[in-house]
Amino acid sequence: MQNYAVRPVKGIRGEIAVPGDKSISHRSIMLGSISRGETTVRGFLRGEDNIATLNAFRAMGVAIDDDGETLRIAGKGLRGLSEPTDVIDCGNSGTSMRLLTGLLAPQRFYSVLSGDQYLRRRPMRRVLEPLVQMGACLYGREGGEKAPLAIIGRGLTGISYASPVASAQVKSALMLAGLYAEGETRISEPHLSRDHSERMFRHFGADIETGHGGVVVRSGRELEGRDIVVPGDISSAAFFMVAALIVPGSELLIRGVGVNPTRTGIIDILTAMGGSIELLDQREVSGEPVADILVRSSRLKGIEIAGEVVTRAIDEFPVICVAAANAEGRTVVREARELRVKETDRIAAMATNLRAVGVSVTETEDGMDIDGVERVAAGAVESFGDHRIAMSMLVAGLSAAGEIAVSDTECVATSFPTFFSILETVAVR
Ligand code: S3P
Numbered sequence: 001m002q003n004y005a006v007r008p009v010k011g012i013r014g015e016i017a018v019p020g021d022k023s024i025s026h027r028s029i030m031l032g033s034i035s036r037g038e039t040t041v042r043g044f045l046r047g048e049d050n051i052a053t054l055n056a057f058r059a060m061g062v063a064i065d066d067d068g069e070t071l072r073i074a075g076k077g078l079r080g081l082s083e084p085t086d087v088i089d090c091g092n093s094g095t096s097m098r099l100l101t102g103l104l105a106p107q108r109f110y111s112v113l114s115g116d117q118y119l120r121r122r123p124m125r126r127v128l129e130p131l132v133q134m135g136a137c138l139y140g141r142e143g144g145e146k147a148p149l150a151i152i153g154r155g156l157t158g159i160s161y162a163s164p165v166a167s168a169q170v171k172s173a174l175m176l177a178g179l180y181a182e183g184e185t186r187i188s189e190p191h192l193s194r195d196h197s198e199r200m201f202r203h204f205g206a207d208i209e210t211g212h213g214g215v216v217v218r219s220g221r222e223l224e225g226r227d228i229v230v231p232g233d234i235s236s237a238a239f240f241m242v243a244a245l246i247v248p249g250s251e252l253l254i255r256g257v258g259v260n261p262t263r264t265g266i267i268d269i270l271t272a273m274g275g276s277i278e279l280l281d282q283r284e285v286s287g288e289p290v291a292d293i294l295v296r297s298s299r300l301k302g303i304e305i306a307g308e309v310v311t312r313a314i315d316e317f318p319v320i321c322v323a324a325a326n327a328e329g330r331t332v333v334r335e336a337r338e339l340r341v342k343e344t345d346r347i348a349a350m351a352t353n354l355r356a357v358g359v360s361v362t363e364t365e366d367g368m369d370i371d372g373v374e375r376v377a378a379g380a381v382e383s384f385g386d387h388r389i390a391m392s393m394l395v396a397g398l399s400a401a402g403e404i405a406v407s408d409t410e411c412v413a414t415s416f417p418t419f420f421s422i423l424e425t426v427a428v429r
Helices: 022-033 048-059 094-104 125-133 168-178 196-203 234-246 265-272 308-312 314-325 337-341 346-356 387-397 409-414 419-426
Strands: 004-006 011-017 035-042 064-066 070-076 110-114 137-140 146-152 160-162 184-188 207-211 214-218 227-229 251-258 276-285 288-296 330-333 360-364 367-371 379-382 404-407
Touching (some): 004 387, 011 234, 011 419, 022 035, 022 048, 022 070, 022 094, 022 168, 022 196, 022 227, 048 064, 048 094, 048 409, 094 110, 094 125, 094 146, 125 168, 168 184, 168 196, 168 214, 196 207, 234 251, 234 265, 234 288, 234 314, 234 419, 265 314, 308 314, 314 330, 314 337, 314 346, 314 387, 346 360, 346 367, 346 379, 346 387, 387 404, 387 409, 387 419
Parallel strands (some): 011 251, 035 227, 160 184
Antiparallel strands (some): 004 404, 035 070, 064 070, 137 146, 184 214, 207 214, 251 288, 330 367, 360 367
């Protein structure tokens, strides 16, 4: 088990670029594989989660060449995937498992999806239920709630589905199934979750409509291979944004970050807390908005966080907790129940870890109250096998009273394999 300790630093300074967006990287492999002709992907995130998706498509007969810079995917068309000869291992990746379930349900073959001990504990009925309504034949442990999942491919029929959760994974699974289902598949959600699938479906020429009522996908049209440039992942940038805000004497420029409005909740939240964050050189790349982000150290104050911004910042709560611990006053998080079913229960994990470094935290069923302190104390904490918990606590160490040691930090490689080396380049000692 790999442990890592971070000592307080004198500043976070310089210019960095973060690796490619995890959500967009997954989708580029999936759509590239089921398109006609070649798709090239630059800026692909070579994290463990995305490699799991890449291996899944290789196992279904798709030739994917990686020269270290550009991925070249020889698309097989909508009906070109072949039956995998073994269980597909999704590792820690919920996105791989949930989206693949939607894509595999209408194939003319049998497949099984499994993953690591954390993924096998996560809820899957949210995708199985609507897919079964479309006519899918799917099985899982605990009555279809948990992986391993067995998928007996068959013909599907489009439905109109109002998802009870704002989840891009549920929406995207149904959109992928909708490419094959008879008629049209209509999906609505309580708040708009990340819309990378909608954008990429359009980019590949799918028959799709979006609007206030949600998204509609119609089957029958082949997708065409495209050239994709993946922007930097705002969820990775978030760790360095918070680091630069909480360490006095910091100024950091993060280049080429995806700033899709369905993902910028972190910027809105940190700005409302008093953080100095500027978006520079806003542009569009492969149908996604991109900017450079300039962050300067700031005195943060506690705020209330609830409603639609929770969906737009869902992966950033662990590091938002660290910002809150360093803010003046109380931060109140509500309507964030989804955090309990992420890679780990992120409400419980962050409450435990922040208490271990002297911060008072009250857990509620759907959120938490965090009372900021002058300085977070030194201490030893756990990753709970969750990459974002590990990186958040390492960021906390940068402005703590002494060293913060985090155990079991290998998980960082699931989404941000270069986290440690980038940290070294910006930490002023
Ligand atoms: C993702 C969607 C989000 C997010 C996850 C990636 C995606 O999950 O938490 O890290 O790529 O679609 P939900 O859609 O389940 O909220």
